[in-house]
Amino acid sequence: MRLVIARCSVDYEGRLTAHLPLATRLLLVKADGSVLVHSDGGSYKPLNWMSPPATLAVEPAEGERAAAGAEQVWTVRSGRTDDCLVVAVHEVLHDSSHDLGVDPGLVKDGVEAHLQRLLAEQVGLLGEGHVLVRREYPTAIGPVDLLVRAPGGGTVAVEVKRRGEIDGVEQLTRYLELLNRDPLIAPVTGVFAAQEIKPQARVLAGDRGIRCVLLDYDALRGVDDPSARLF
Known part of the structure; x- marks a missing residue:
């Protein structure tokens, strides 16, 4: 799992559209291909996400996004639909990767x-x-x-x-x-x-x-x- 804390804005494009303005957020990139965007509130639920299967491409920011101060653009495309999650990263505050191994699953009460x-x-x-x-x-x-x-x-x-x-x-x-x-x-x-x-x-x-x-x-x-x- 990759954990990135960054100042970023987020746009979801596809069956619906949604916009998250520039703020500091946690970006989770999981081994199953999912990408989740979290804030420091809202409990367990992400602000936006792309479910697997999905592909992530990271490129330098260009055009209007670069002019607005973005350094990178993350483009997360769904493997099933035309939906797309676009993260404009302005500043990376933390970036680390961790191998969590195979999860044994939830042990029920x-x-x-x-x-x-x-x-x-x-x-x-x-x-x-x-x-x-x-x-x-x-x-x-x-x-x-x-x-x-x-x-x-x-x-x-x-x-x-x-x-x-x-x-x-x-x-x-x-x-x-x-x-x-x-x-x-x-x-x-x-x-x-x-x-x-x-x-x-x-x-x-x-x-x-x-x-x-x-x-x-x-x-x-x-x-x-x-x-x-x-x-």
């Missing part, structure tokens, strides 16, 4: 791991005719919780969370981008399954064609009968 196992045993909750292919299906960036075969022959990747938030949708999106490169299982659609799903996560999932499924932990364990409830 007891409830989350139990949810995954229970859903694998009751995969029909995703829809009639769904069949489990494998739990913890491996990818280059970590295992997908469940890989399921849909009745029409398509493949479904399922990410299971106790609490569904935006970062979980982002995680599943990255898995889907990788899995859909494999002609043996493509096309692959996504299901985001959780006991609770935040409204923002639902909106993002819907925008990316990911279906949301609410899980009832007690019902999955067989200690609660939803049909017997008064409310």
Whole structure:
């Protein structure tokens, strides 16, 4: 991973356009090809980013950008669309690279791991005719919780969370981008399954064609009968 702290402006061009004026920011360049632009606020979410597959080209600034004080122009192009992230770097304050090695993936807490196992045993909750292919299906960036075969022959990747938030949708999106490169299982659609799903996560999932499924932990364990409830 490469970490660059720089005074820069950022423009996103493609299906949508966005502009970040000149400020000091952290630029993350990951081994998977993604580039993320972070500020010192906003928690974990980047201000803008380009998801993999993507290519990065760094060139000297020219024309209007050079006249405005930029020294370099980073052009990050998507490998799937015509989208482009352009970073005009005015001053580099820090630049370092670090080999993080292979990440073992997220170690789930007891409830989350139990949810995954229970859903694998009751995969029909995703829809009639769904069949489990494998739990913890491996990818280059970590295992997908469940890989399921849909009745029409398509493949479904399922990410299971106790609490569904935006970062979980982002995680599943990255898995889907990788899995859909494999002609043996493509096309692959996504299901985001959780006991609770935040409204923002639902909106993002819907925008990316990911279906949301609410899980009832007690019902999955067989200690609660939803049909017997008064409310």
